[in-house]
Each structure stands twice: as C-alpha cells, then as structure tokens.
Amino acid sequence: MFIINSLILSLLFVNKMQLVQCFKSTVSNPNIVIIIVDDLRHLHKKNVNLPNIRKMAVKGISFKNSIAQQALCAPNRNSMLTGRRPDSIRLYDFYNYWRDDVGNFTTLPQLFKENGYNTISVGKIFHPGASSNYTDDYPYSWSLLPYHPPSEIFKDSAVCQDNITKQLHRNLICPVKVNEQPDKSLPDLQTLAYAIKMLKANKNKPFLLAVGFHKPHIPLKFPNHYLDRIPLENVKPPNYPYKPKNMPLVAWHPWRDVRKRDDIKRLNISYPMGIMPPKWTLKIRQNYYAATAYIDDLIGRLMRYVNKSNTVVVLTSDHGWSLGENGLWAKYSNFDVAVNVPLIFIVPGVSPKIISTPVELIDIFPTLTEIAGITGIPKCRNTEDKTKTCFDGKSLVPLMKGEKHETFAISQYPRPSIHPRSNSDKPRLKDIKIMGYSIRTKRYRYTEWISFNNTLFTRNWNKLYGVELYDHLINPDESINLFLEPTYQHVKKKLSKLLKEQIELI
Numbered sequence: 001m002f003i004i005n006s007l008i009l010s011l012l013f014v015n016k017m018q019l020v021q022c023f024k025s026t027v028s029n030p031n032i033v034i035i036i037v038d039d040l041r042h043l044h045k046k047n048v049n050l051p052n053i054r055k056m057a058v059k060g061i062s063f064k065n066s067i068a069q070q071a072l073c074a075p076n077r078n079s080m081l082t083g084r085r086p087d088s089i090r091l092y093d094f095y096n097y098w099r100d101d102v103g104n105f106t107t108l109p110q111l112f113k114e115n116g117y118n119t120i121s122v123g124k125i126f127h128p129g130a131s132s133n134y135t136d137d138y139p140y141s142w143s144l145l146p147y148h149p150p151s152e153i154f155k156d157s158a159v160c161q162d163n164i165t166k167q168l169h170r171n172l173i174c175p176v177k178v179n180e181q182p183d184k185s186l187p188d189l190q191t192l193a194y195a196i197k198m199l200k201a202n203k204n205k206p207f208l209l210a211v212g213f214h215k216p217h218i219p220l221k222f223p224n225h226y227l228d229r230i231p232l233e234n235v236k237p238p239n240y241p242y243k244p245k246n247m248p249l250v251a252w253h254p255w256r257d258v259r260k261r262d263d264i265k266r267l268n269i270s271y272p273m274g275i276m277p278p279k280w281t282l283k284i285r286q287n288y289y290a291a292t293a294y295i296d297d298l299i300g301r302l303m304r305y306v307n308k309s310n311t312v313v314v315l316t317s318d319h320g321w322s323l324g325e326n327g328l329w330a331k332y333s334n335f336d337v338a339v340n341v342p343l344i345f346i347v348p349g350v351s352p353k354i355i356s357t358p359v360e361l362i363d364i365f366p367t368l369t370e371i372a373g374i375t376g377i378p379k380c381r382n383t384e385d386k387t388k389t390c391f392d393g394k395s396l397v398p399l400m401k402g403e404k405h406e407t408f409a410i411s412q413y414p415r416p417s418i419h420p421r422s423n424s425d426k427p428r429l430k431d432i433k434i435m436g437y438s439i440r441t442k443r444y445r446y447t448e449w450i451s452f453n454n455t456l457f458t459r460n461w462n463k464l465y466g467v468e469l470y471d472h473l474i475n476p477d478e479s480i481n482l483f484l485e486p487t488y489q490h491v492k493k494k495l496s497k498l499l500k501e502q503i504e505l506i
Contacts, residue, residue: 002004002482009212010045017211018282027323028208028373028478028496029206029372029373030310030311030312030347030348030371030372031202031206031207031208031209031307031310031311031312031313031369032112032117032206032207032208032209032312032314032372033208033209033210033211033306033311033312033313033314034208034209034210034211034313034314034316034364035213035299035302035313035314035315035316036124036125036209036210036211036212036213036316036317036318037211037212037213037215037216037295037299037316037317037342038073038124038213038214038215038216038217038318038339039216039217039218039315039318039319039320039321039331039339040216040265040292040320040321041317041320041321041322041323041337041338041340042064042066042320042340042341042342043289043342046236046290047110047236048116048229048289048290048292048293048435049229049256049293050292050293050296050298051296051300052296052297052300052303053296053299053315053342053344055300055370056299056303056313056315056344056346057342057344057354058346058352059346059351059352060313060345060346061106061208061344061345061346061347061350061353061355061400062342062343062344062352062353062354062355063343063344063355063357063359063396064354064355064356064359065340065356065357065358065359065409065440065442066316066340066341066342066343066358066359066361066409067339067358067359067360067361067409067411067440068080068186068317068318068319068320068338068340068341068360068361068411069085069360069361069410069411069412070319070337070411070413071319071320071331071332071333071334071338071411071413072092072096072319072331072332072413072426073127073318073319074091074093074094074129074131074132074446075089075091075092075093075125075131076092076124076318076319076361077124077126077127077318078091078098078127078131078132079361079362080109080316080318080361080362080364080365081107081109081125081126081141081365082098082105082106082107082391083108083362083364083365083390083392083393084105084362084380084390084391084392085362085392085412085506086412087412087457087503087506088380088392089102089103089105089431089481089506090102090254090429090457091131091427092414092427092429092432093131093426093427094127094129094130094131094426095130095131095428095429096130096131096429097130097131097132097133097302099133099137100133100373102328103388104388105388105389106388106389107137107140107141108364108365108368108369109121109141109142109143109210110137110140110250111374111377111389112208112367112368112372112374113141113143113208113285115142115208115372115374116205116206117205117207117208118143118144118202118205118206118207118208119141119142119143119144119207119208119210120142120143120144120147120198120202120207120208121136121138121141121144121146121147121194121210121212122146122147122191122194122198122209122210122211123143123147123148123187123188123191123195123211123212123213123214124151124212124213124214125138125142125146125210125211125212126146126313128148128222132294140375147186147191147194148185148264149189149190149194150190151173151181151182151183151186151187151190151415152187152214153181154181154183155187155214156170156219156220157170157182158170159174159176159181159182159221160173160174160176160219160221160262160263161176165293169262169263169390170219170261170262171219171261171262171263171264171282172218172219172220172258172261172263172264172284173219173220173263173283173287173461174219174220174221174222174287174289175220175222175223175224175226175227175287175290176221176222176223176224176388177224178223178266179224186221186222186223188193188213188214188215188265188294188298188321189298190263190294191211191212191213191214192211192213192298192301192302195209195211195302196301196302197300199305199306200305204303204495209353210308211302213298213299215292215294215295216288216291216292216295216321218257218258218261219261219492220284220287220288220290220291220451221291222287222290222294223294223468225288226291226293226294227286227287227290227293228292229293230286230289230290230291232282232283232286235282235286235289236285237278237282237285237322237324238281238283238323238325238326238477239325239477239479240324240325240326240477240479241275241276241278241281241324241325241327241379242275242326242327243273243275243326243443244326244479244480244481246480246484247292247326247468247479247481248419248449248465248466248467248468248481249419249420249466249467250415250417250434250436250449250465251333251335251436251449251466251468252273252327252328252420252424253328253330253333253420253424253425253448254271254272254273254331254420254421254424254425255322255328255329255330255420255425256349256422256425257272257330257425258329258330262474264276264280266397267280272420272421272424273327273420274384275327276324276327276329278474281323284323284324284329284497285323285324288321288323288452297324299315308346308348309348311346311348311393312345312347312348312350312368312371312372313344313345313346314329314343314344314345314346314364315339315342315343315344316342316343316344317341317342318341318342319331319339319341320336320337320338320339320341321336321337321338322335322337323337323408324476325337325477325478325479326477326479330425332402332413332424332425332426333413334411334412334413334436334438334447334468335445335478336403336440336472336476336478337437337443337478339411339440340362342365343359343361345367345396345400347371347400350400353400353402355400356442357399357405357406357407357442358407358408358409358440358441358442359396359399359407359409360393360410361384361393361408362392362393363393363394363395363396364393364395365391365395366391366393366394366395367395367396369395370395370396370397377389377390377391379391379392380392381440385452392506394407408439408440408498408502409439409440409443410437410438410439410440410499410502410503411437411438411440412434412435412436412437412438413435413436413438414434414435414436414452415432415433415434415435415436415449415465416431416432416433416434416435417433417434418449418465418466420443420460429449429454430454431454432452432454433451433452433454434449434450434451434452434465435449435450435452435459436448436449436450436466437450437499437503438468438499439495439498439499439502441470441495443472444469444470444471444472444491444495445468445470445472445478446462446468446469446470446483446491446492446495446496446499447466447467447468447469448464448466448467448496448499449464449465449467450463450465451463451465451468454493459503459504461500467483468481468483469481469482469483469485469488469491469492469495470482471488
C-alpha cells in the first residue's frame, strides 16, 4: 500500500512539474493582445448568442466570477491598468491624474514597454481626458501615440432618427445605417481596422496591443441589422424589476445618464426612484444585446489576425451594466450585474478550463507579468506605498494550473449622501461622504456602506448607512437582503470581519 501511494504521489508530482514547465516554456516572450469592451456585463447564452466570445471561452481559461473594483469607467480602468485598488490610487472620479496627484505609479503597458515590448493603444483603453492627462498616459505607457477613431467625435451627436418624424435625436436606443452616419463609419469599425493594421505591422519585436471597443456603452448605437438577431419577443424582463423593499436607500442610484437621453426623457419617469416602463425595459435590453452582438462580430474579425501560437489574449470589460434588475440601470453600484464582467485568457499551451473562484480585474497585471516572465514586481505594502512598480492584485497563474485557492473579490462605490441626489451616480472626490465596500465569495455578496473622509481617506466602520447580504445559492439576482435573518448572522459576522481586515490592509 505504501509503495502504491508513493507511486501515485510521484506521478502527481511529475504531472504538476510538467504542467508548470509547459506553462512557462510555451509562452516565452509572447505577444500580448488585451481586448477591453466598454460596459460589457457577464452575459449568458439565454440572453444573446455571442459565438466569438464563446469560442474564446471554450479555447481559453474563463473566469465566471471576475469582479471590477469600481463600476465606473475612469477609476476602474486606472485601477486595472496600474494593478492597484481605487483606495490605493485614491481616484474615484474622472478629474485627476494619478502621476500628478498621487504617485508616479507604473502601468501594465509601461512595464512591458520597459521590458522591450512595443506597446500600442487602439480605441478606449485609459479613459480619455483629465484622468489620463489628456494623452492616454502617453508616452509613459505607449510606444506610439494612442489611436482614437476619427468618428469618435460624433459618439454623442444627434444621429438617432425618429421613425415617424425623421428628426435626429440624442437617444439611448440608436440602431443606425452606417453609410448615413457622419464619416460614413462608426468608431468601433475604425478601431478594428487600425488594430488589424497594427497586428500586420508588428512582426519583428514582441508587442502588447490593447484594443478598446466602445459599445455596448450608451448610446446603444450599432448597425441596425443586428436587431434582426434579437427578436423582441425573445427578450425576457429582469426577474425583479423593482426596488426591493429591503435594499438600503444608499444602494440606489438614479441612473441620470440614461434618463437624460431624448427618448427616455420623453417618458417623464419620476425622479429619483421611478422605474422604467416594462415595454421600454424590453426595448433597452434588446438593443443592449444587439450592440453586444455587433462587438462580438468585431472581436471575431480581430481574432482572425492574431497569431495563436505566440500570443496571449485577454478579453475583459471595465465593468458591467444593470439592465433593469432591482429597478436599476447603468453601472454605479456594487451589485453583481454592475461589477461581474467576462475575463478570458488564451495562453498558448495551456488547457482550457472554467474557473468559478472569484477573482479581480487588478489580477490581470500580475498574471500577465508572470506569464511573460517579467519578475521581481512586489506587492504594494499599503496606501502610502509610493513605490513606482507594485501591485495589489494576485497572479491567476496558480488557478490556471489547476491549483485550488479559496479567494474572494472586493469592489467599492462612493456616494455623496444616503439619499439619491443628482450626483449620486458619479460624485466628485470632494463630495464623497460614504463608501460602499463589498466582498464577493463563491456563494455570498456582503456590503457595508460606511462613513468616508474624502481628505484624510479614512473610514469609520462604526457609522453604517446600510448593510447588504445576498446568498447566490438561492437568490443570484441579489434582490433579497438577508442581513437581518437570524440564520445568516454567523455568515454576516464572518464576512464583515473579513471585509474590514482586507480593506484596512490597503
């Protein structure tokens, strides 16, 4: 018996060592392609058929519970691309540049550039504007001037035609005829063409190519024939389209960016707690799915030009998007629909698998550096750590190898007050008074909304504005808040302790 057990252990050890060696040897100095889709929530086949993303998931390593750190474009992109939590870079809005206001932190593309890679940004990677110094962090992060499609200047223009009056509006729902658009194109079509050009041109040196698609970010503007793929009669409403009675008021946000679109404005939905009419809920969901199908096609076309033998591909999104669940729309929350995003790695020589362990988008930084053999990057020690190069996340390579790890993911969202206000969706730093910290395990999501000091960046865990506990085993829609249920008090206590410990490490 001892000999048999020893033999089994030896075989397991050999297999594990072969796997480790295989993982390293097949990706020496790989090219890197990172695809970031704007506002793409985790979708299921029952919602919309996305054959190209599904093909990537089947061939790669797909993380079912990948969590964004903050459900807002600029801060989460900064967080993902620096590998640091929002509390580490202390940027929760659109209006500050970390190198000027916090610390000269190294970004993921910058690190690859410093290690001999050509680094290329196409489309929306960093959020344009003040949060990336109006340069998309060029020349620090990129070898070439970042490319933005020329038609991007029309992305919010009144180009959505009213079927009855034929007048043009700034609508939320905006299927279009491409040849009738300004520039006779759409930004994502131009982004795709330039990205393919870069893939063809970069042959002699390792490269990191980041490709950012705008849709399904609002307005939901896409070639109108994609609506044919999503018959309205096949679109299902959310399971719970109303504000749950036990949702703390601070968790609600008024989705002003949706309300201010011309077509939604005409509905006169009461502010700030009004609910979208059922007919429009279905129409918006249909058009969101159609916009996603459009991007899926573009991803498929891009992948035809990627050399799969020597390229690591990452597909993800900056955050998710609520589609009427619990009465909410857009991002701006800690709910799973707002923070759970696709995350797929395709690594040459590594077997496909589906991983349900919760992971975070800040994990992309250390994962890619380990895969590429860039070593010696330390973990950040605390918020005051101004070390140029460090990260808060963890490498996902052990999970890719099949090692078992029980982990969790943390997200957060700021609020100016407990009552929904005009700036509840996107408060500026000076207006933040409350921070909602949320921890996601395989089964539970637990959130505490606490007092937050926006100048000292301190937290008062004793001043609570709301508590949420959702059991995904019985309620994946997160519509039943169980934090007062006697049978869940031990879970609440355990997750509260774990959440505070992890946040106070930052």
